[in-house]
Amino acid sequence: MSDPLSGRTVAFLMSNSGVEQAELVKPRDGVTHAGATVVLLAPEKGTIQAFNHDVEKADTFQADKAVKDTDPDAYDLLVLPGGTTNPDQLRLDTDAVDFVRQFVATGKPVAAICHGPWTLVEAGVVEGKTLTSWPSLRTDITNAGGDWRDEEVFVCPMNGWRLITSRKPDDLPAFTKAIVDTLSS
Numbered sequence: 001m002s003d004p005l006s007g008r009t010v011a012f013l014m015s016n017s018g019v020e021q022a023e024l025v026k027p028r029d030g031v032t033h034a035g036a037t038v039v040l041l042a043p044e045k046g047t048i049q050a051f052n053h054d055v056e057k058a059d060t061f062q063a064d065k066a067v068k069d070t071d072p073d074a075y076d077l078l079v080l081p082g083g084t085t086n087p088d089q090l091r092l093d094t095d096a097v098d099f100v101r102q103f104v105a106t107g108k109p110v111a112a113i114c115h116g117p118w119t120l121v122e123a124g125v126v127e128g129k130t131l132t133s134w135p136s137l138r139t140d141i142t143n144a145g146g147d148w149r150d151e152e153v154f155v156c157p158m159n160g161w162r163l164i165t166s167r168k169p170d171d172l173p174a175f176t177k178a179i180v181d182t183l184s185s
Contacts, residue, residue, distance in 0.1 A: 002035075003034060003035025004034050004035060004180065004183075004184035005031055005034040005035040005036035005180065005183055005184055006035035006036075007035075008031075008035070008036045008037070008076040008077070008183055009036065009037045009038075009039060009074065009075050009076055010031045010036045010037070010038050010039070010075065010076060010077045010078075010079060010179075010183070011038075011039050011041050011070070011074075011075040011077070011078050011079070011103075012024060012027075012028060012038060012039070012040050012041065012078075012079045012081060013041045013042070013067060013078060013079070013080055013090065013096060013099065013100070013119075014040070014041070014042055014048055014080075014081055014086050014090070015042060015043060015048070015085065015086050015087075015089035015090050015093070015096075016042045016043055016044050016046065016047060016048050016049070016063065016089075017049060017085060017089055018049055018050070018051050018054070018083060018085030018086055018089065019048060019049075019050050019051070019081050019082075019083050019085070019086040020050070020051060020052075020053075020054065020081055020082050020083030020086065020114065020169065021050035021051060021052055021058040021059060022052070022169045022172060023081035023082045023083065023113050023114055023116070023169060023172065024050060024061070024081045025050075026172040026173075026176055027079055027081070027111070027113075027172065027175060027176045027179055028079075030176035030177075030179065030180060031077075031176070031179060031180060031183070034180045034184070036076075036183070039064045039065060039074075039075065040061055040062065040063050040064045040065075041063060041064070041065055041066075041067045041070055041099070042063035042066065042067065043066065043067055043068075043089075043090075043093045043095060043096055044063065044066055045063050045064070045065055045066045045069075046062065046063055047060050047061075047062065047063075048060060048061045048062070048063050051083060051085065054083050054084050054085060066095075067093075067095050067096050067099045068095040068099075070099060072099060072102045072103040072105075072106055072108075073106060075103070075108070076108060076109075076183060077108060077109045077110070077111065077179065077182070077183050078100070078103045078108070078109075078110045078111070079110075079111045079112070079179065080100070080110065080111070080112040080113070080116035080117070080119050080120070081113060081114075081116055082112070082113050082114025082115040082116040082134065083114065083115060084115050086115070086116070087115045087116055087117070087118035087119045088115070088118065090118075090119045090122075091118055091119050091121075091122035096119065097119065097122050097123050098123075100119055100120065100122075100123040100125070101123040101124065101125060104120075104123065104125045104161060106161075107161045108161060109161060109162040109163070109164060109179075109182050109183065110161065110162075110163055110164070111163075111164035111165070111175065111178070111179050111182075112131075112133070112163070112164075112165050113133075113165065113166045113167075113168075113169075113171065113172070113175050114133065114134045114166070114167065114168055114169070115133065115134050115136075115137060116133070116165075117131055117133040117137055117140075117141060117165060118137060118140065120163075121137075121140050121141060121144045121146075124144070126141055126144045126145060126146035127144060127145030127146065128145060128146070129146050129147070129156050129163050130146065130147040130148075130149060130154060130156045131146055131147070131148065131149070131154055131156055131163055131165040132148065132149050132150060132151050132152075132153070132154045132165045132166060132167050133148065133165060133167060134167055134168060135150065135167070150167070151167070152166060152167065152171045152174045153165070153166045153171060153174040153175050153177075153178045154166075155178055155182060162182055164178045164179055164182055166178075
């Protein structure tokens with residue numbers, strides 16, 4: 001099958017003020033190439049500034065919808081890209097945190113890379129889950145009741161929903177493959 005994700009819709013949630021470009025673009029392009037429709041969500045509809053390594057401004061993208069105006073049931077999978085600015089801003093946004101919590105309650109898969117799991121920690125949904133991330137999140141994840149591992153990609157199927165996580169931009173090929181494999185199964 002050339003488009004295994006045909007008919008699927010994937011939401012990417014990021015702050016308007018900064019997201020790691022590669023952690024948005026590579027998974028977005030991977031799921032689009034596999035046939036999925038991608039919707040970019042942010043606290044505000046409008047411009048999303050991407051960065052390279054959190055310091056160098058990169059491209060801008062347009063948020064398709066403000067997260068407060070979005071129904072989690074409309075999506076088949078949620079992606080939380082990293083960079084430090086993105087999840088740090090999202091965990092301060094009540095609408096974004098509520099959306100993540102509501103999405104997890106649907107039982108559909110969630111994928112987070114690098115610092116992206118910070119938003120999951122803030123939403124209170126990592127307890128009993130095994131995940132990986134950028135190494136500096138290890139304490140946050142374990143303090144929130146999660147089990148942290150240092151692996152390229154980890155897919156945790158526990159507690160009714162699947163959580164796909166990776167550590168860093170170098171892991172993007174494995175992360176993207178795990179997203180496509182999970183959503184096409």
